[in-house]
Amino acid sequence: MAGLIPQQFIDDLIARTDIVELIDSRVKLKKAGKSHVACCPFHGEKTPSFHVSQEKQFYHCFGCGVSGNVISFLMEYDRLDFVDTIEELASMYNLDVPREQSGDSKKSAQQYSIEKQQKLDYYQLMDQVASFYRQQLKTNTNSQQVIDYLKKRGLSGDVAKRFGIGYSPDDWQVVKDKFTHNGGKFDKQRETQLLDTGVLIKNEKGRVYDRFRHRVMFPIRDRRGRVIGFGGRVLDDSTPKYLNSPETPIFSKGLELYGFYEAKQANRDLKRLLVVEGYMDVVALAQHGVDWSVASLGTSTTSEQIQLMFRNTSEIICCYDGDRAGRDAAWRTLQNSLPQLQDGRQIKFMFLPDGEDPDSMIREVGHDEFVKLVDDALPLSQFMFDNLIAQVDMASEDGRSKLANLALPMVNSISDGVFQQMMKDKLAKYLGMDSESLNRFITPETPSENKQQRKKANRGTIVRQAIGLLVQHPSLALSLEGMPPLDQVNLKGTDLLQKLVDQVRENPQISAPQLLERWRNAPEYGALLKLASWQHDVDDSNLQSHFVDTIVQIINKHLELRLEQLAHKDRVEGLTSDERKEYAQLITNER
DSSP: OOOBOOHHHHHHHHHHOOHHHHHHTTSOOEEETTEEEEOOTTSOOSSOOEEEETTTTEEEETTTOOEEOHHHHHHHHTTOOHHHHHHHHHHHTTOOOOOBOOTTOOHHHHHHHHHHHHHHHHHHHHHHHHHHHHHHHHHSTTHHHHHHHHHHTTOOHHHHHHTTOEEEOSOSSHHHHHHHEETTEEOHHHHHHHHHTTSEEEOTTOOEEESOOSEEEEEEEOTTSOEEEEEEEESSSOSOSEEEOOOBTTBOTTTOEETHHHHHHHOSSOOOEEEESOHHHHHHHHHTTOOOEEEESSSSOOHHHHHHHHTTOSEEEEEEESSHHHHHHHHHHHHHHGGGOOTTOEEEEEEEOTTOOHHHHHHHHHHHHHHHHHHTOEEHHHHHHHHHHTTSOTTSHHHHHHHHHHHHHHHHTSOSSHHHHHHHHHHHHHHTSOHHHHHTTSOOOOOOOOHHHHHHHHHOSHHHHHHHHHHHOGGGGGGGTTSOOSTTOOSTTHHHHHHHHHHHHHSTTOOHHHHHHTTTTSTTHHHHHHHHTOOOOOOGGGHHHHHHHHHHHHHHHHHHHHHHHHHHHHHHTOOOHHHHHHHHHHHHHHO
């Protein structure tokens, strides 16, 4: 089992990485006072409520409540697990991730390592299966039929190699037998792994067999190039035409794009991405020099896939069949894309003639003419309004009113900016009114609590206030030298406060993001994240004295409660000799 990543290495990565630069590389930020702001990438909104603090190296959304450090952001935005996030950050600085063995690690950390190792086993297994399929393309008795099919589709050996194309034999258990028998012995664990990854399938009677049979195999890679699934295409007219891997622990079709890794490898700077429907379309386009296409793994492109593309390019062209099914899929894609649109981002829609697909089209018209068709694709605004206008009678007032009711929610889901205003202007023009008149009908977004209300709501108990100040400014713990420890204070939360103080004393240079990272797997992590984004009204010049005063108040509160407790016991049942001494001391101190 791989060892744990040293905490010091994690701290160093956090210290090296500027959160504003990292987030700005994925979500365009604008300077606003001490913060940098943007529309939140984790929920749809039109008014920016996502704040990034360069001083605190922390982000927080006042709309949906998400917050965290650079590691949290990468985990959420790039949809990586913790170890992959550390490896991603380390790769930015050309660093290898060290490992250490720890016999006394917590069970949660051990369990996490087990799950991580299990995923690594899945990746290794899928790579071996993909290699087997590629080998079968050369050696299987049906391989010549498959090669002839690929040549008929105009594919060269180089392109087939680049995409790792293979062949699944026309056999019910050749993969099962190949990978579940080790030295003549059946490996039940390996069969389970093959079922978990969707390579094998089990029927209602419990029989286990190969999922893919007599198909051209297209390995689906994640953005790091690891095989996470497969798509298999028939060699004839049988159905289903395409068969995909099911959802697995390492593959979620709504989050991945076929050909994305290959497009990134071929284009260091992706100017645009063309979204098509089939694997063969992606490969055929690459054969003809259009090596910037990807395939969504469903009928329409999800918002997560659109997010992934917009992290790497500013222009997306979605290519669909011109029939009703194709236009319905395009409309769903348009709806998914609206919350992702910002100034500088562009989505277009391209519809092919009946009976044509990108593969046949580029073979018919050639590279240059096909690219021209892409250049002439419909802008999102035109496709959207053409579709909506077709649903209403524009000659009547009722029809134009219906258009407004249909269009306004869609326009309002676009982030504030020039593009949204242009869409409002277009709608106003169609309605025969000026933009100012239209704006009067748009209900403004309900504002969130104002700054003072948020402060009051988040202030909480005095212990909570102390923790909030400490997680935002860890060095405050160093100002408590000479004060009594808090582990004897019997107030809710003081045990957590003392642990935080101890952690800072052990590492006096620790930053707020580094301190929070030590609590990621702890039950208190969520509460600490909220406190890290608490907007207190203490001036920086008064932070230390205010924090010390807060600790003194906590200790005094404890002493008051203890005095009341002893007084009550004295009245009811009497005190022990030790308690009487303590009681007398408390009374003396109070005076």
